[in-house]
Structures are given as C-alpha cells and as structure tokens.
Amino acid sequence: MQVARLHGPKDIRIADEPAPPLPGPGEVTLKIKTVGLCGSDLHMYETGRIGYTVASQPFILGHEFMGEVVAVGADALDGAHQPLKVGQRVAVEPAVPCWRCELCEKGHPNLCPNHYFYGLFPEDGALRERMNVSARNCFRMPDSLSDEVGPLLETLGVAIHAIDLSKIRIGSSVAVLGAGPVGLLITRLAALAGASKVFAFDKLDWRVNKARAWGAAHAFNVDDCDPAEVVRDLTGGRGVDVAIEAAWSDHSVQQAADMARYGGRLVIVGIAPDDQLRLQHSVARRKGLTIMMSRRMKHTYPRAIELAMSRKVKLEELVSHCFDLSQTSQAYASNAAYERGLNKVILRVGT
Numbered sequence: 001m002q003v004a005r006l007h008g009p010k011d012i013r014i015a016d017e018p019a020p021p022l023p024g025p026g027e028v029t030l031k032i033k034t035v036g037l038c039g040s041d042l043h044m045y046e047t048g049r050i051g052y053t054v055a056s057q058p059f060i061l062g063h064e065f066m067g068e069v070v071a072v073g074a075d076a077l078d079g080a081h082q083p084l085k086v087g088q089r090v091a092v093e094p095a096v097p098c099w100r101c102e103l104c105e106k107g108h109p110n111l112c113p114n115h116y117f118y119g120l121f122p123e124d125g126a127l128r129e130r131m132n133v134s135a136r137n138c139f140r141m142p143d144s145l146s147d148e149v150g151p152l153l154e155t156l157g158v159a160i161h162a163i164d165l166s167k168i169r170i171g172s173s174v175a176v177l178g179a180g181p182v183g184l185l186i187t188r189l190a191a192l193a194g195a196s197k198v199f200a201f202d203k204l205d206w207r208v209n210k211a212r213a214w215g216a217a218h219a220f221n222v223d224d225c226d227p228a229e230v231v232r233d234l235t236g237g238r239g240v241d242v243a244i245e246a247a248w249s250d251h252s253v254q255q256a257a258d259m260a261r262y263g264g265r266l267v268i269v270g271i272a273p274d275d276q277l278r279l280q281h282s283v284a285r286r287k288g289l290t291i292m293m294s295r296r297m298k299h300t301y302p303r304a305i306e307l308a309m310s311r312k313v314k315l316e317e318l319v320s321h322c323f324d325l326s327q328t329s330q331a332y333a334s335n336a337a338y339e340r341g342l343n344k345v346i347l348r349v350g351t
C-alpha cells in the first residue's frame, strides 16, 4: 500500500509498504479516504517536533481522518457501543486513552497520561491506504456528510471542547484570536452558544472575511490595528467576558489577556512553536483571570456530527484545497506557505 512518511523537517516521501495485519480484538481495518492537515502537523513538518515530542525516526502523519471499514476484529464496538460492519464510513477520534487510569475514571480521557494518538510520534497516522484503528474511536458518518468533511469533525471537536471550557453564557462578549479552521469554528460556535458579540482577529484577510461571514460582529486584520485597543474601544473600556487564543500561542496569549475583562476567562487553544507561554503576570493577576488550557476533546464526535448534519456548522466551507496522497509534500508546502485563500487542506488517500 502507498504510505506518506515524514523523514525529517520538510521531507515527506511516498513509499510502498506492506498492508496492516488482520484487525485484533476491538479493532477494525479502515480503507483511509480523507485526511486533514492540521496546524499541529505543520509544527512537525517544519521542525520535526511538537512541544517536547521529537520525531527521532520516520513516521506517518495524519490525525484528522475518516475511512471505510474493510475488516472487523472481534468485539469491535464503535464510539456509540454499536457493532461495526464492513462498508460503514467512520470518522476517527485520534486519541486512544487507557480508560483505566485515575484521569480516565474521573471522566477526563483527554488528559490520560497513558494514551497514544494516531499521527503523533511514535504512533503512525492516517496518510496511508489501510490502517488498523481502535473501534471505540470510530464514529459512524451519516450519508449526508461527505468524505471531505470527515476530517473536520476532529477540528470541530477541538472547537467544541474549547467552547465547553469557555463557559460562554447567553449574552457573553467573546474575542477569538486566530481565524484558522479551529478559530473560525470557535467563532461560529460562540455565536451559536449565545454570545452577544464576537470579535475575531487574524492576519490573513480572507480568514478575517470568513470570520465575519461565520458570525463575528467585528473582525479585524491584526496587522491593521492594535487588537486589544480595538476591543477596549468597542466595549467601552470593559473588555470581553471570554478571550480565546486559537492562533500560534505567541504574543497572541498576551493580547487575549489584554482583551479579557476583570474577572474574565482566558482559554488557550493554540500551540506555541517555541513551547513557551508568555503572559504578563500583573495583567492576569490584577484581572483575576481564570485561565484554561484546552487539551484536545472529550467525546465530542456525536455533537460534532449533529452540528454538521443540522447545517448549523457548514464544514465544507472550510475546505479550500484538496490533494491526492501522492501530492502530500506539495500539500504541506502549500499549507506552510499559507497560499492565498487557504483554509483547510484535505488529502484524498483512497476513493
């Protein structure tokens, strides 16, 4: 089968490798159809590392994906506890927790210290034609959702979790820094969750426009303004109830803190390339901010699928570029260069 393997920074090679063995108990084999390219993949692609995880050997990227079941192991129950069958289309939640540790038992499988994650070194991801996955991580996709939007259910799951942590109440004011796929989905969900006003910021004009179309009352290019000042001006000096950082987690963390009101909430979703969090202590302290670090998601696929089916979130509007598996290098290069109009890149692995 064809496989795209990352051998080092900016070095992706296509190779022919043996197909996986028959699925074990609780597993299914998927014919991978589509894989999304994520900001976290870009960190790995550009530097060969993310946070303190360093890829010391070639491995396969791809954690946002869907596919078709082609073989079923014993006791292969999906995320809704239903038996999986050959031919079903499923989207896959990439984190596999142990379900037995203190955090899992307490209902925080997203924080399980014993988990593994498809597409995060050393666990291979989905940029390959066949893959064995945990059945419990599979969620059946309704016919009304296309293969292309399947990978975006993961992105939407990340956004749902951030919104859950933000505790947005009806009439809350919200600022979202970053209008990449995650930031745009957060903007949309904040509006759906009842925010009175959503401010959105990005440095790419087409994303600023998309944020406006997706529910931001005020959307700005950060290069044209001082974002914190804009929020202060438009809230009569008060700031917003909730500021959500969904960009590169660099100076944007400080900007988000500057936008939050006294007693407000700051939710950090972005991942810093240099693995440092920079925040002026006195600002956070004097405001008494509640700071939440958003970590992946908690069983969000059923809600993500409902939202996508209801058309309240139009995932297909995020897909801007599609490539075949053989063009994986090109897909990564396009994403890293932020080609004009680029939102979400989807790789078509099989059809």
Ligand SMILES: [Zn+2]
Pocket (backbone or CB within 6 Å): 038, 039, 040, 063, 064, 154
């Ligand atoms: Zn991702």
Ligand SMILES: [Zn+2]
Pocket (backbone or CB within 6 Å): 097, 098, 099, 100, 101, 102, 103, 104, 105, 109, 112, 113, 114, 115
């Ligand atoms: Zn666990």
